[in-house]
Amino acid sequence: xRQHPEDPILRWRDRPxxxxxxxxxxxxxxxxxxxxxEPEELHLPRFEQRSRRWSRSALLPRxxxxxxxxxxxxxxxxxxxxxGWLDRILPVAYPRPEPAPLRTHRPRHPTRVPAAAPxxxxxxTPAEANETVAPPPGPTxxxxxxxxxxxxxKTRASRRTAFIDSPKPAAPALSDEIRALDQAIGxxxxxxxxxxxxxxxxxxxxxxxRGVLNREARLARVDALLMLQRLDEAQSxxxxxxxxxxxxxTELQVIRGELRARSDCARAEEDYSAVLARSLDAALVERALxxxxxxxxxxxxxTGAAExxxxxxxxxxxxxxxxxxxxxxxxxxQSLIKGG
Amino acid sequence: xxWGHRKSAVLQPSPSELSLASPSVTPPEMAGKSAGSVRPSxxxxxxxxxxTVARWAMRxxxxxxxxxxxxxxxxLVVRRRLPGFRGEAEITTWLYEITVRVVQDWRRRARWWSWxxxxxxxxxxxxMQATFVPTAEMPKDPLALLEARERTRLLYRxxxxxxxxxxxxxxxFELDGxxxxxxxxITDTRISTVWVRLSRARRKFIQRMxxxxxxxxx
Numbered sequence: 001x002r003q004h005p006e007d008p009i010l011r012w013r014d015r016p017x018x019x020x021x022x023x024x025x026x027x028x029x030x031x032x033x034x035x036x037x038e039p040e041e042l043h044l045p046r047f048e049q050r051s052r053r054w055s056r057s058a059l060l061p062r063x064x065x066x067x068x069x070x071x072x073x074x075x076x077x078x079x080x081x082x083x084g085w086l087d088r089i090l091p092v093a094y095p096r097p098e099p100a101p102l103r104t105h106r107p108r109h110p111t112r113v114p115a116a117a118p119x120x121x122x123x124x125t126p127a128e129a130n131e132t133v134a135p136p137p138g139p140t141x142x143x144x145x146x147x148x149x150x151x152x153x154k155t156r157a158s159r160r161t162a163f164i165d166s167p168k169p170a171a172p173a174l175s176d177e178i179r180a181l182d183q184a185i186g187x188x189x190x191x192x193x194x195x196x197x198x199x200x201x202x203x204x205x206x207x208x209x210r211g212v213l214n215r216e217a218r219l220a221r222v223d224a225l226l227m228l229q230r231l232d233e234a235q236s237x238x239x240x241x242x243x244x245x246x247x248x249x250t251e252l253q254v255i256r257g258e259l260r261a262r263s264d265c266a267r268a269e270e271d272y273s274a275v276l277a278r279s280l281d282a283a284l285v286e287r288a289l290x291x292x293x294x295x296x297x298x299x300x301x302x303t304g305a306a307e308x309x310x311x312x313x314x315x316x317x318x319x320x321x322x323x324x325x326x327x328x329x330x331x332x333x334q335s336l337i338k339g340g
Numbered sequence: 341x342x343w344g345h346r347k348s349a350v351l352q353p354s355p356s357e358l359s360l361a362s363p364s365v366t367p368p369e370m371a372g373k374s375a376g377s378v379r380p381s382x383x384x385x386x387x388x389x390x391x392t393v394a395r396w397a398m399r400x401x402x403x404x405x406x407x408x409x410x411x412x413x414x415x416l417v418v419r420r421r422l423p424g425f426r427g428e429a430e431i432t433t434w435l436y437e438i439t440v441r442v443v444q445d446w447r448r449r450a451r452w453w454s455w456x457x458x459x460x461x462x463x464x465x466x467x468m469q470a471t472f473v474p475t476a477e478m479p480k481d482p483l484a485l486l487e488a489r490e491r492t493r494l495l496y497r498x499x500x501x502x503x504x505x506x507x508x509x510x511x512x513f514e515l516d517g518x519x520x521x522x523x524x525x526i527t528d529t530r531i532s533t534v535w536v537r538l539s540r541a542r543r544k545f546i547q548r549m550x551x552x553x554x555x556x557x558x
Contacts, residue, residue: 007520009535011513012542022546029549030514033492034472036398042390042411044383050412 177211180204185220194227215241222252235259250279254287265295286312290321297328306332382419385431390415392432393439398470400443400511402496405450407470414442437526440512444504498548506541513538 012027019027184200187193201221208214218241225234238256243249257271272292279285293308309325316322380388390411397410417438425434474480474488499507508527512518513534520538524531 009513009520009538011517013514022550023542026542026545026549029491029495032478032488033495034488035475036395037471037473039391039394039398039407039471042386042394042408044386044390047386047390047412047415051416054412054416 177204177208177213180207181213181217181220184217188220188224188227192227194224198224198228219248219252226255231259231262245278247281250275250281250284254284254291257288257291261291261295265299268292269295269299282316286316286319289315290319290325293325297332302332380422380427380431382415382422385418385422385435386415389432389435393435396436396439396516397443398472399515400440400508401446401470402499403470403472403492404496405443405446405470410439410442410446413446414439417442433522433525440508440526444508447504494552498545498552501548502541502544506537506544509534509537510541510545 012023013030015024015027017028017031018024180200181204184197184204187200188197198221201217201224204211204217205214205221208217211217218237222234222237222241225231225237235256238252238259241252243253243256253271253275257268257275260271261268269292272288272295275284275288276292279288289308289312293305293312296302296308297305306329309329312319312325313322313329319325393414394407394411397405397407397414401407401410414435418435421438425431472489472492474485478484478488499510502510505527509523512523512526513520518526520531520534523529523534527534529537
């Protein structure tokens with residue numbers, strides 16, 4: 001075989017024989033090799049027969065292999081995602097959804113802490129009522145700490161929605177933050193380990209003082225303190241936390257009012273009034289209305305207290321504080337009649 | 341290179357391929373087999389070219405490959421794609437291209453099977469044994485034939501250690517005697533790429549050969 005005039009490279013087999021270079025040995029190897037023989041006749045019927053057999057026999061294994069491949073692939077990806085490997089490999093493409101904030105419910109048997117006692121009814125002025133009428137049971141602080149009801153586990157659909165609805169890819173730092181906060185909230189919700197959750201949250205806040213999830217961490221910290229009955233610290237934490245108008249934060253504002261009512265009814269009234277001005281949630285309205293009425297009574301504002309408690313009875317005639325409200329109103333009414 | 345790399349080459353020869361498939365660049369064994377302007381039937385293509393395709397397959401696979409299987413697969417592709425073949429190109433060039441791709445595909449499957457089962461090549465579906473014979477210049481005595489068979493086995497053993505594209509380029513150029521332009525057309529690459537691949541294939545071939553010689557040296 002001669003070199004083609006268009007080819008700039010000489011074929012090895014066209015090299016002159018007898019050289020000792022590696023290329024010469026390779027050329028000798030090629031020159032000394034056998035070449036394919038003319039094959040036997042390949043008949044068309046045999047081709048057709050094999051084609052039919054091949055198409056029949058190949059379909060099932062191919063389908064089985066494809067199905068197996070898909071199942072193994074999907075299982076691998078799901079396992080990797082569950083184990084968090086995808087977060088490490090593709091932290092931007094697979095952000096984890098933000099944890100939902102803790103949600104507390106009004107407990108069935110809440111821990112009740114005596115709070116500010118209302119003013120007693122007097123026969124002269126509401127301010128002197130304490131001295132003449134035995135004070136009814138004081139308002140109670142319904143602290144949901146021990147009864148923090150955790151949200152149900154997210155459904156598959158909601159998880160998917162949360163994942164899809166992630167507004168923008170999370171940065172690696174945010175992933176770390178989410179993981180840290182997740183751990184604390186898991187301790188609080190699942191394990192009810194308020195002490196451990198509090199330590200974790202304090203560590204989180206120390207590590208990320210300006211973290212994106214700082215607010216959520218502080219809210220969770222309040223929950224942990226309430227669960228531990230550390231009411232003064234919970235009040236301090238709530239005092240420094242600007243509360244929003246969401247349901248959860250409105251509830252925290254009621255709780256803050258109840259905590260403040262123990263020593264500062266004026267500020268407690270502010271919280272109650274703010275809640276009553278905007279909330280339509282019956283449970284929160286009931287607590288706020290009763291709390292404000294009790295505080296007003298304690299501060300000597302008999303008229304205001306009577307208005308609140310009257311409203312309370314109209315709206316919640318069978319409420320938890322209805323009996324006390326009736327008792328107080330009867331005493332206040334007598335004293336108001338006497339006082340003209 | 342693979343089936344997914346450039347399907348149009350197999351589905352339908354591009355205008356550049358058609359021009360490259362002119363008689364001036366058709367390899368010697370392909371010459372004189374032009375399909376002309378009339379589209380041939382599958383039966384006529386099979387009868388006319390099955391043996392040629394089998395010989396190409398033997399060359400590309402080596403003595404241990406299942407050439408009958410490759411011929412079968414190649415003509416399955418031909419039957420599927422023949423309606424799109426416009427008959428403006430050399431049908432042998434088109435068949436050669438299909439054969440190269442089918443061989444590469446077959447070798448990939450064989451490697452995969454070998455990796456999964458650890459049992460060497462995939463079980464052969466063909467019943468015909470590939471035969472390699474001495475060239476006219478070679479002595480025909482039994483000892484020389486035995487040595488030639490051993491050299492052939494060694495040659496393909498070295499080739500099997502090359503990457504698929506390098507192996508194909510090496511065989512097409514060194515063993516089949518195609519020109520760079522023809523190889524570029526068949527493998528759908530630029531001619532400069534062909535030379536680069538050939539250069540690398542040669543370098544690796546020499547390296548493997550030296551390593552083998554060093555191992556077998558007493």
